[in-house]
Amino acid sequence: MINKKIGLIGLGAMGLGMAGSLRRAGYEVHVCDTRKEIADAFARQGGVAHDSPAELAKQVDVVVSVVVNAEQTEEVLFGQNGAARAMAKGSAFVMCSTVDPNWSISLEKRLSDLEILYLDSPISGGSAKAANAQMTIMSSGSPQSYAKVGEALEAMAAKVYKLGDKAGAGSQVKIINQLLAGVHIAAAAEAMALGLREGVSAEALYEVITNSAGNSWMFENRMAHVLADDYTPLSAVDIFVKDLGLVLDTARASKFPLPLSSTAHQMFMQASASGFGREDDSAVIKIFPGITLPKKK
Structure with missing residues (x-):
């Protein structure tokens, strides 16, 4: 009714x-x-x-x-x-x-x-x-x-x-959530990229990490997109260019240091500048040199 x-x-x-x-x-x-x-x-x-x-x-x-x-x-x-x-x-x-x-x-x-x-x-x-x-x-x-x-x-x-x-309070909590989400995606991409560079099976690495202490919700969710070679933008790279930018602007106003957020923001900026801005945010992994990403089977 x-x-x-x-x-x-x-x-x-x-x-x-x-x-x-x-x-x-x-x-x-x-x-x-x-x-x-x-x-x-x-x-x-x-x-x-x-x-x-x-x-x-x-x-x-x-x-x-x-x-x-x-x-x-x-x-x-x-x-x-x-x-x-x-x-x-x-x-x-x-x-x-x-x-x-x-x-x-x-x-x-x-x-x-x-x-x-x-x-x-x-x-x-x-x-x-x-x-x-x-x-x-x-x-x-x-x-x-x-x-x-x-x-x-x-x-x-x-x-x-x-x-x-x-x-104000709702938006303050949200940008802190986005700080963590952006840093976790960037870290997940870095970890998977290192594994690929070292010749580790992407599927095996994903299986081990998602059942180990190093796992995060973002690793489990976003690296599945990488394994599937599916960068359909459920949440795009450019969203984190914007959101981590808001995080840094907020911290800058009170002169509060955010070294991890700054690095993650630069990674998303690089991905966007490389033409991946409208792809899924897991496409930040594409900034790493010398790796061969999984392809659709």
């Missing part, structure tokens, strides 16, 4: 799964994406498609934004046909992107001036977990914002962390 209308903007790898989770939880889900065919396909499965964020915002009192970065969020809200101009007073905007925490804090103030509630709610877990409502949401915002959004966060995620009563 449908219990509430909700809007979701951005039907990428994560957003599409989140929209599906909301629909299965009984929401009437209104969607919008720059790729009209994706929104129309979702509508054929039981959602409602709109041509612009403004059109969507007229129909709902909670808007969830699942776009890539702050620039795209700005466009969703304040661009031509943006949602902010159409959202009713007292409605809520849920921001799920990885952004500079200070930008998120400023966005809360800008929306408050329009009498729009705001939840700083970055997400983690990948497309498979998003599709099965098993991802993690790192949120912060006012009690009024949580009350307005209701149980929608729980409908999209297995774990919803409420980290404070104002914007």
